[in-house]
Amino acid sequence: MSDKVHLDHAHGLTLLREMERIRRFEAKCVELYQAQKIRGFLHLYDGEEAVAVGVMQALEERDAVVATYRDHGHALARGVPMGPLMAEMLGKVEGCSRGRGGSMHFFDAASRFYGGNAIVGGGLPVAVGIAMADKALRDGAVTACFFGEGAAGEGEFHESMNLAEIWKLPVLFVCENNLYAMGVPLEISEAQTDVFRKAEGYRMPGERIDGMDPVQVEAAARRAVASIRAGNGPYFLECRTYRFRAHSMFDAQLYRTREEIALWKERDPIARLRRWLLETHMISDHEIAELEAAIAAEIDEAVAFAEAGTLEDVADLERFVLMDEVPQ
Amino acid sequence: MSDKVHLDHAHGLTLLREMERIRRFEAKCVELYQAQKIRGFLHLYDGEEAVAVGVMQALEERDAVVATYRDHGHALARGVPMGPLMAEMLGKVEGCSRGRGGSMHFFDAASRFYGGNAIVGGGLPVAVGIAMADKALRDGAVTACFFGEGAAGEGEFHESMNLAEIWKLPVLFVCENNLYAMGVPLEISEAQTDVFRKAEGYRMPGERIDGMDPVQVEAAARRAVASIRAGNGPYFLECRTYRFRAHSMFDAQLYRTREEIALWKERDPIARLRRWLLETHMISDHEIAELEAAIAAEIDEAVAFAEAGTLEDVADLERFVLMDEVPQ
């Protein structure tokens, strides 16, 4: 375990709790999907929790987040309340996007969560623009932009990296390199498979880190955010990680082997951190039990909130197609 | 002068003649533009002749060319007859594109000239596709794709470089870096101003050369084409050059100084080569006079051909919107 971050008792528990919240929230979503209460695409973050949790530790309230369709982890780690997220999964008007976005499109203005974007690469230019506004209006604010390694193939990645660097914008580019874009392995889709080296092409500082270790991710994110807040412009982090489950719910996973998956599961960020915290006696089995009970309760509450939720009035279907005013 | 190329009497004359043909063809075009016989946009290659002429020396009949809206030099150097080019400028049906394309859109199937493309970056994916077909159908054929440094900002540049490299396609990427994209200087538009270094981001071999020296360009192009024909995949050349005149006919050139232009004109590829050929007594004043007379005659003929040309029948306006067959 990296220890660039001071990992005391409280912080260790926080990292573990935040990752567990995501893991269990999604486990519940799978149940509800099988019960057909959740429909559409469902992209799980299962295995990648350390990335969102680690990065969010380095962010403050003033900062902004742009995510992808695989956005459960980002929203939860950012602190968007679980109830509205679960209600969104169920398509209820109490959802964080009034039930209009579903799994792929969580939005939360209160926490400057600018949404899960389901067009690969589509969020990067938006993040660049948020950073332009922040540079003018919110001195020191950073926009964390999450995307997969597959997005690095898109022209928008190239254009956005360049804009962010020439204008020295406060953007933290976080590439979640889970080695596959749906079923396309990095080796056959990218000439440069060391994704972090792409940053060099824009003279942008970048590094690769172990995306299965929340502490290492947090340490790197803190370095990056410090550099950005110091006015040095954008920063690029490649987090090597792995998705334990299918790309979405319809995926035979013909493109990878059971062995490979098993190998990566040995590096499960949650199991690893839990083990380490126990071995170092930083936390007790009892505390873990408490933590898990608390999360279970939070999830039950979220589900109850969602189930009790209502459907948006069909008469409001066209509401917000055109806005009457800019929300404050 | 670089001498990696065996520059004998005949070859020296060829390089000089080809550059002069372009320079004088365009001088005539300016006249005809002022006489309002040529309309629309007119992008001159004036100053950049060494790039097209140098690269074309390395190409064979089987090879293909993709150019931009600044395509006069590429078409002439590729060997497209001057008459149809001038007729195209005048919008005559005898033009290389039946008068439908004009200055920006020269096409010539006979010489595998796949057109001047007026969408910046738009030609790169097409070049990649031509190379895919050649790899399957015309063993050893190379596609030379010309574009400006401004195109390197576009997402299509990024996507095309990556495709060409992962599929090891026979594409010669020729970046004509004339330091400006219309009025935008490279320094404010690119984080990485050493454009050839961008190739590294795709693990593609690339080099920078003096685009004002046809011999150096030819030498590099021969190296590149040899590597491509050997099956090593694409190759990237950054040719540092300069446009002596306005971007197009409407350009106050507020973005650069007279001094800068004057400095670059001292490196005029035509004047330099002529001087060198004379100083080394490789050619005589008499031969130069002959060469210039021959070019003047070729241009007069081309203009006569164009002036004598006819207008396409308006009844044919919709012809070829949909093709009846694939031309052989």
Add this chain to the structure above:
Amino acid sequence: MSAEPIRMTYREACRQAIRDALSADPRTFVMGEDVGLYGGCYAVTKGLIDEFGPDRIRDTPLAESAFVGAGIGAAMAGMRPIVEIMTCNFSLLALDQIMNNAATIPHMSGGQFAVPLVIRMATGAGRQLAAQHSHSLEGWYAHIPGIKVLAPGTIEDARFMLKAALADPNPVLIFEHIVLYNAEGDLDPGVSEVDIARAKIRRPGRDVSLVTYGNSLPKALDAAAELAGQGIEAEVVDLRVLRPLDDATIFESVGRTRRCIIIDEGWRSGSISAEIAARLADEMFFELDAPVRRICAREVPVPYAAHLEEAALPRTADIVATAKALVRPQ
């Protein structure tokens, strides 16, 4: 026909069509995101990489503009590519290549270069995929001169349109509806090709013409069946080809029924339904006995919630109600 009808899904029909094409012409290959190892986002190309290998079932990076442009270049240089854009929602990233190159170069080059390219894409809503994954853009594409636009609404068209599209010297866009992939039906073994120039009357009727295509076709047929029970004979015209439109078939039908309702899953304004209504208002003005009605998607980004998505799309009930009001005005 003596032989047994062949039962298959729309998805299998698309796959078989691709298999035939690859077997028939060595110049043909498939290129797109996840067409290979993954087996296709909607499993259309499943298994084909094992049959034809990774060069002919070519997985691409996420780079819509470049691989569509590459398809254009390959077609110009002698190949007969089938490019798959996973869904039309992502095709916006390749629109410059489609409009400014594929649709333009043949004309602009004075006929020197053709672009015999087929682009397949999934289209449509109905699976709760939310706004960014629920566009129906086929009618919008039909605005562009220089391309052809096909929308198979039946198993037979899914099975045979590709062959005709590949034989065409022009860029042909084929829009396959995501909701139809699982549809199952019988193929007449006597049929081995379809005409991609003509619309087709799927059900004859004398009282009103229901002009539609794609996944609105089954809805129109259901509506026609329901209307028949109430004594209204609706004729169902399946456009099949959105560009160039087969005016003759549409006009002939409306000339007989003197009433027309167009059903289109695209947004209403400036849709293909608008073009058809406009042509009727111009060329069939004196034959019409009633206003030309349109039933389109509501003009909203399609929401995730089932009840909202359902409300945003054309519904059989709307067709029935509109037809009744048109044929039997109060």
Add this chain to the structure above:
Amino acid sequence: MSAEPIRMTYREACRQAIRDALSADPRTFVMGEDVGLYGGCYAVTKGLIDEFGPDRIRDTPLAESAFVGAGIGAAMAGMRPIVEIMTCNFSLLALDQIMNNAATIPHMSGGQFAVPLVIRMATGAGRQLAAQHSHSLEGWYAHIPGIKVLAPGTIEDARFMLKAALADPNPVLIFEHIVLYNAEGDLDPGVSEVDIARAKIRRPGRDVSLVTYGNSLPKALDAAAELAGQGIEAEVVDLRVLRPLDDATIFESVGRTRRCIIIDEGWRSGSISAEIAARLADEMFFELDAPVRRICAREVPVPYAAHLEEAALPRTADIVATAKALVRPQ
């Protein structure tokens, strides 16, 4: 009004509008290719970089998708950007950002985020710039829910639409016609704003409605003048706003004249002219005395040669001939 009318070109009107906007609101800035040092491809922003500096008149690299997307993000985070896409021909590269983000996020986020963004672009043909530089896509953009589309056809609209667009909480696309930039006219000093919700009758008449916008407006006005000489009183309706369309004004005019011709420089199929004709065929069916005619661009990539380009675009003579045939059928 007592004060002297102010004479200026359409180009100057656009520039003055931008100058006003930058002076009025520190959150507003201009971003696009060559808006700064070069002075704008069509010289609209000429000199503004000296007045407002490179941060507020920001030159971008060639990266349409990213700088339009950046405008969207900046607008969502509190700025009021004016993004210039040099011409609509290049806007295809940014279409994904416009449709899937700008037009979608306000609705999809349940109204949490607005995108108060203005995108200006040059549009149209008529300067022999050939197919890739001669598109008229404003009517096509009007298909997209979640955006507003403006097409200033007069100096006054060029001068004042921007202010209204910036005050609007939604993404607004403004299409300025390249042929109009040099047009000169008088501004009424009493006017300081325009209504971007309503179409405007530019010339009253009782015999036929000529519905148009942009650079077809002067053609329609010329045609109306010519028709008047022949005893036909044509009413000229300037749409001004292509989305949302002002049905009321159009219907009211056609309700009086009972005849309509739509003139549109866009390609005919699925154009804004189709949408208007379709709405008339539906809602004004019983008021119409004659077929709804459309005069649009021919469905070809616009060629370079002057005579071909001219033949490809709507012509005053066509309007006159069509109107005469409609009002006085043989």
